[in-house]
Amino acid sequence: MHSPIPDDYSTSCAPAIALRGISKRFGAVKANNDVDLTVARGEIHGIIGENGAGKSTLMSILYGFYEADSGSISVKGELVDIKNANDAIAVGIGMVHQHFMLVDNFSVLENVMLGAEKSFSLATSVSQTRKALAALSDQYGLAVDPDAITGDLPVGLQQRVEILKALYRGAEVLILDEPTGVLTPQEVEQLFDILNTLREQGVSVLLITHKLQEVLAITDKVSVMRAGTMVAERTTVDTSKEELAELMVGRKVLLHVDKSPANPQQTLLDVVDISWTDPRGVERLKSINLQLRAGEIVGVAGVSGNGQTELLSLLAGIAPVQQGHLNVCGTRVDATSLLDAKSFRHLGVGHVAEDRHRMGMVSAFSARETAIMGFEESDAYKSSGVAGALGLMSSSRVTEHCETLMAQFDVRPADPHLKSANFSGGNQQKLCIAREMEHQPKVLLVGQPTRGVDIGAIEFIHQQLVELRDAGSAILVVSVELEEVMSLCDRIVVMSEGRIVGEMESNEADAQRLGLMMGISSTSEIRS
Template identity: 45%
Template sequence: MDYVIEMLDIRKEFPGVVANNNINLQVQQGEIHALLGENGAGKSTLMNVLFGIYQAEKGKIRVKGQDVNITSPNVANDLGIGMVHQHFMLVDTFTVTENIVLGSEPTKGLKVNIEDAAKDIKKISDQYGLKVDPYALVRDISVGMQQRVEILKMLYREADILILDEPTAVLTPQEIEELMEIMRSLVKEGKSIILITHKLKEIMSVADRCTVIRRGEGVGTVSVNETSTNELASMMVGREVSFKTDKKESQPKDLVLDIQNLIVTDQREVEMVKGLDLEVRQGEIVGIAGVDGNGQSELVEAITGLRKPKDGQILLNNESITYLNPRDVYEKGLAHIPQDRHKFGLVLDYPVAENMVLQTYYKKPFSSGWSLNFKEIYQYARKIIDEYDVRTPSESTLARSLSGGNQQKAIVGREIDRSPDLLIASQPTRGLDVGAIEFIHKKLIEERDQNRAVLLVSFELDEIRNLSDRIAVIYEGKIVANVKPDEVTEEELGLLMAGSNIEKVGES
């Protein structure tokens, strides 16, 4: 068998951690090869070794049958290997073309030849059905389109082995489907793709073979059409995983969150939330379902004090929090799992322990007078780390060093541990593996069962339908329908999210 990539007995260590322990990966020409594992299993580390960001302590890499020594990403590029990282590496203020040619700018005389580069990029974009405007500013295009720019960056450099690291973590369901089509068209043109993911549905939909890693060790490689999601899940986490969350019928009680005629604008003063009404009661999970960009982010930012509304009322336990700052909102009994864990959830260059007390550091027992009680802070952090299975070498490890999923588990633990009256969970399982998703879903239902109000905002329709007692559909800044999960199909929910009214959906 001819392989385009062979990684044999790769061992990569960091201080106190063996990230990859003698792992083997063999990728065939023209296949989509999934690399599956829990958060922190060592998937990204292995691919960073292949891309030359890290050097392995032991092992051998072959590209197209030749032994190679990949000492840097430039060497990887020269070998035809390209990588799209989980967090995109684009300059917001540059155009698509400027981002793509950055570092390998074509010149005409002494000038950078942007026009010819833009023509080449348009040609490649059309060839693979990417539909990217070469002259658009990166800050003005959607996250899904930014990802296409990252893919174009590799294709422009003539990469024929593409590594995609968690490519669907920040995409809407529609963008995910479009990306799958792009991946299929890339392999038809002779490219080979390594897909780092923990989304089993996507592996079953698009991959040919799958290699599973668990806690830094290779578990095995299987052919996708000869396996099942249950088998892959148990290979990944080492036990049976339940995909359905068991929960008893909710018993909603007192009104906790009451939003009346809320109007919220974005940075450009465009109204994104337009006269929205919403209620969430004790003992219920209300899921907000909608296509990204219909006002979800602005709504959550207004409730949590991160954005001042233009008009309307937000009441928490019958008391207005409409114009309070975030600390005062938290003091009133609200907790927030934010959509963007890096921007709003963590201070990446603080230790994990200090991140666990970001909203409570000034209170006893974490503080006395002007000084912080680090013994108490680190003890408290250890409790959350243990309870939420946050995989970190120690409490003093910088938050930046944790995998995305472990950063998320730390935030979820911190917010739930404060026993809030209202928990806002915005994309709570984004970037998590099935074991961690199962765990966090149970925690959210426990919150509900302890008589707390939970507002869930998610682009994952399975998550919305699985967890919610009631679904509020948001479209163009308004709640256009309130439905029970068992009263609508996924297709009907999709139609409501696209603006169809409830009567038409009922007829379909």
Template identity: 50%
Template sequence: MLITKPESILQAVPPAIEFIGLTKKFGSLLANDNVSFAISAGTIHGIVGENGAGKSTLMSTLFGLYKPDAGEIRLNGKAVSIRSPSAAIQRGVGMVHQHFVLVDRLTALQNVIVGSEGRFWLGGKTSACREKVTAIQQRYGLAFPLDATIRSLPVGVQQRVEIVKSLYRDAEILILDEPTSVLTPDEVKGLFHVFRSLAAEGKTIILITHKLQEVLDVTDNVTVLRQGRCIVTTPTNSVTRASLAEMMVGRKVGRISDARAPATGDVKIDVRDLTFRDPSETVRVNGLSFDVHGGEILGIAGVSGNGQTELLSMLAGLVSPSDGNIQLGSLTVTPSQPTSPIKVRASGVAHVPEDRLRHGLVPKWSALENSVLGLQRSGKVAGLGNWIVRSKIAEWCRELMIAHDVRPPDPHRPIRVFSGGNQQKLVIGRELALDPEIILIGQPTRGVDIGAIESIHRKLLAQRQAGKAILLVSVELEEVMDLSDRILVMFEGRSMGELNRDEFDERVIGLMMAGSQRDSAIEQIGGGEG
């Protein structure tokens, strides 16, 4: 039943949150530029924008991580000064960060109450706390075992712990930063149900996301930020995915066509019975077999932490397999015949790692220096050899940045001050400069805005068209479905089966990501429709 409030009451209630002329600078960078808009109580409000648009900065001022340089924030009609996260929590503002703030060795209950337990030790009088947490779990359907350690819980369950932690502190405003990036489709549906339940009780939900379809599916209103400014705040039912994308980037954004010719090239990646055990002898990849042809993109789908990282690491030569065989072009890798990243690269393999800042870039270096990482022996870069000529390398770097739309195209700018999207475009440009036959790419658009996503996707499809074999690992199911010719789904290090492009179905893939074998998942969906 739809319940509406009398118009007189709606007019009398002030917004839960108002940003009035809010400005925040970091040196010469204007992160938020005179931002003004309001968020109504009891609604789900989306915040969207490109990387560097000011979304995270704005929410960080609301949560007390940054102090605005100008303007004000009002909560329930009253101007407030929020100087720290603890002050924000006292005012009823909670935040679930993209990377959870949980202590692995503590239990779920201890993580919920730590910092708010008062004068008693966590191991002491927790019965009242347990009762309150249990009541919150039951009220909103946020089930998890209270006495399990965080490290033992799946990532989707850890997120529930974070949400309950905010609700335990009586949050009336809940900010969630990219909350669905580590969830299966069914877990996303469950999370959205929780959002709606919270909003129905009068709580205000702020959703920061790059996933425009999620904005359309779950939010009541949406604000678009571009270059630090508020472009529009509007009811979500008045916009489309295309119009949101255009407002975010200031131009029309195209979608990838489903039409494509089947792969006809030779097998360039051949993996047989591949297994990897970590130093604690835990099996992370378990008997995996697949191949990838030239002119084909094989997508690896699965919730993060199901062996995808270890798979990429073995293929890139970063770790050796425990069992099985890898064939990368003419290079053979086995436990008794290990390889190295140098040998892999020399065999015509490019690698775009999942975590660009940890494994693809040196944050303290400039774009120039990062643009030639791994190319020292390639002979591809003028000025990089026995004698280093920085002016020639700078010229090469500038041309690379222009070709791959890295903004600004300044080789001497520290890489850490570029947006995530521009960092990623530089890494991809550097790897493609090798003209590889095989491309291993992990999380190609993680933390990347829609404009950069479009650019990256088109470059990958161009490489496919040029006959390259591409192994794509991504937790973004929509991305995997858009780009791939075939999809292999991983769960707990094992293959749940493969799907051809004409078999792609989000519901089927979601069941496979949760542990159902291919045929069983297809049967379950088919039976449900019957």
């Protein structure tokens, strides 16, 4: 039973947004089921839930990407009909997507102006946009060079451009979809400063996130979705991380990794004096020395962009060794070696890429195709008889294999034929991790294991990594999440400016100590 908005309800007192009875079905899947949501003016309202809970679908309906099958939307007390993004913008709703919608080789000003030109005269539009940008930058603390090429800006500033785009178009309600997933800790702080300013100026913010610590830090209220329904709303100061996690998943969730002490054995990967220079002549890795031993998880902490990506690429055989050498499961690899990523895989190295969309999967492939990427030559997927001898795959075996992985790793929906792009981020990640772990690699390299993943899936992924460790694998985890590194890993190294500047056992680590190491100059080195 939904409470109607009274006819005499003053629009000056009405909520910024009121959704009533929103339902949306995609085939057999009911993504939203009779959902209500109210957001006050000048409020930061968090929306949380597991991957696939219906959060993004609900916001896509509010922004006009989808039309609801039933229900109503009111903006400032007035019923509105939002059929597309232009309708949403017209009533003051803006959205900043997880993956930015910017033209890299356009300037900031050109990106903001694109599609919202104020005049038939380009010169007049540019002049008006420049003045408007200056005013918005001053009002909301969104300083950015209007003439900078967008593709050259760091991610945090690109996000500012997206926010400016929405405000330039008159947004009074701003939807942010997983806004901190690609930001450094410093950029997250800057974003929160901006959100506080927006709130003070009367802008309402809808924050879709899976990071409970961020919900508690920045929101006024939080709504929890599960399986397409709205199951709870809480005033943020009256709730806790534990309560929100249980509401999201429907059961108590371990917010720390439950594991026994590590029992390190023989060294499986030895990194000796590795340096590496990129094609532009920038030295990205400087005299790296690191050992990975069977039966332990080693974490790499550091602000993104300090050499972690290059280190993973080198250890996975994607980038060639230039200086120094590696010992990979008993095989020496140096600048004279001709080994590639396929060769490293044969040596027993598994790799879960940092960016699953660019390197871990092909979005247009089905789940069953993603589940065998890199292992296509395995006899397990070949047809029987002559067809198998000719190297032909068995469609049924590939499907059955994917079904097994989906059941073991709780990938939803459990449809091997569904396109990889149509799974939520957390389920895409579980599929990629399942593919690599199934083959029991001697060494597993994992980049950002829980980026864009909800609390329930995080708990599951951590459990699987610990089980692989206990089975005798050596695991390297690169993560920008300090809580994850401290909780999951047995030993931690810190990278800054391409060097390892600190190393310690996880039981000696805390966020303050790691943070100090992450910020020190690479000319000095700290060892515990």
